[in-house]
Amino acid sequence: MPFEDKKKSRMTLLDVARRANVSRATASLVIRKSPLVGADTRARVEQAMRELGYVYNMGAARLRAERSHTVGVIVPNLTNPFFAELLSGIEAVIDSAGMVVILANSGDLVERQDMVMRRMREHGVDGVIICPAAGTEPAFLHQLADWDLPLVQVLRQISEEVDYAGSDYAAGMRQAVDYLASLGHRTIAFAVHGPIHSAYRERVEGFCDAMRSRGLDPNLIVGLPIQIGEIADAAHLLFGEGEQPTAVICFNDVIALGLSAGLYDRGLKVGENFSLIGFDDVTDAEAMRPRLTSVSTGPVAIGGNAARLLLDRLADPIRPSHRVVNETVLHIRQSCGPVAVSALQQSR
Numbered sequence: 001m002p003f004e005d006k007k008k009s010r011m012t013l014l015d016v017a018r019r020a021n022v023s024r025a026t027a028s029l030v031i032r033k034s035p036l037v038g039a040d041t042r043a044r045v046e047q048a049m050r051e052l053g054y055v056y057n058m059g060a061a062r063l064r065a066e067r068s069h070t071v072g073v074i075v076p077n078l079t080n081p082f083f084a085e086l087l088s089g090i091e092a093v094i095d096s097a098g099m100v101v102i103l104a105n106s107g108d109l110v111e112r113q114d115m116v117m118r119r120m121r122e123h124g125v126d127g128v129i130i131c132p133a134a135g136t137e138p139a140f141l142h143q144l145a146d147w148d149l150p151l152v153q154v155l156r157q158i159s160e161e162v163d164y165a166g167s168d169y170a171a172g173m174r175q176a177v178d179y180l181a182s183l184g185h186r187t188i189a190f191a192v193h194g195p196i197h198s199a200y201r202e203r204v205e206g207f208c209d210a211m212r213s214r215g216l217d218p219n220l221i222v223g224l225p226i227q228i229g230e231i232a233d234a235a236h237l238l239f240g241e242g243e244q245p246t247a248v249i250c251f252n253d254v255i256a257l258g259l260s261a262g263l264y265d266r267g268l269k270v271g272e273n274f275s276l277i278g279f280d281d282v283t284d285a286e287a288m289r290p291r292l293t294s295v296s297t298g299p300v301a302i303g304g305n306a307a308r309l310l311l312d313r314l315a316d317p318i319r320p321s322h323r324v325v326n327e328t329v330l331h332i333r334q335s336c337g338p339v340a341v342s343a344l345q346q347s348r
Helices: 003-009 013-020 024-031 039-052 058-065 081-096 110-122 138-146 169-182 198-213 228-238 253-265 299-315 341-347
Strands: 070-075 100-105 127-130 151-154 164-167 188-192 221-223 247-250 275-280 293-296 323-326 329-331
Touching (some): 013 039, 013 138, 070 081, 100 110, 169 188, 169 247, 228 253
Parallel strands (some): 188 247
């Protein structure tokens, strides 16, 4: 086959939409001969199809119409209890729709995520809910669009043009910073770990904005190991040169759990002379002593929202993309207290 013919055979509906300067949904409406598309737009899309040599595969479309009543769910880390709660929210909604969840772990690796997604497609899932691995490129979404495989992003997002369910991470950071500031804390650290993705950036930016709005230094951001057993031994990283923190906000509750042990080993008493705030508020927060103050992102609710978005997408494949972003709630327990002068001395 000549090169140009091969090139044309690879043209997708997304290519047509770009050439015609319309959304993929609009291009799909034209193909389906929907009366919702105006004459000028229809002519533009049809002209783009002719120029690109795009041919709509009706046979493939009929095959895609067959339903397997299964939904793929791909998460980056099955050891984090947060994802267990997220999955319970997804399963409750999917089960009520008479469907079954197929779960896979990407390990936060793009290559493994690609392999898992191919397997999901081979098993004929009706759609996929995915927390994208760090480093996922927009081309990943384009591939799924070419496959006509409905997708919902959860917790992390690659594109605002694809359905998304998450939480207002920046607002959660503001709540944590404001609470600590109300207790008199001026030097507040933010403990992070893991690779950089959209949720990471939103939390860091939210922390920095909240600190600046109160005239506080936002630069005490400390990277810690991923493994919980190594976090305790790395607690000393909070106390480097310069002004010493009297409180720390953690990227998630896993870090908070590890730091609680590390601070204890340094002779600090969480809730008395050092304050600690987690993020996500998984059920383990109540099991810690002292009980962990944490920002609740509502993982069960997020999972339910993601599942409903996918069911809506299956019912109406060409509807505009939707975003459902939960509000966060700071659950105050026992791990924070008024700033203590002695904390500065003990942290050294």
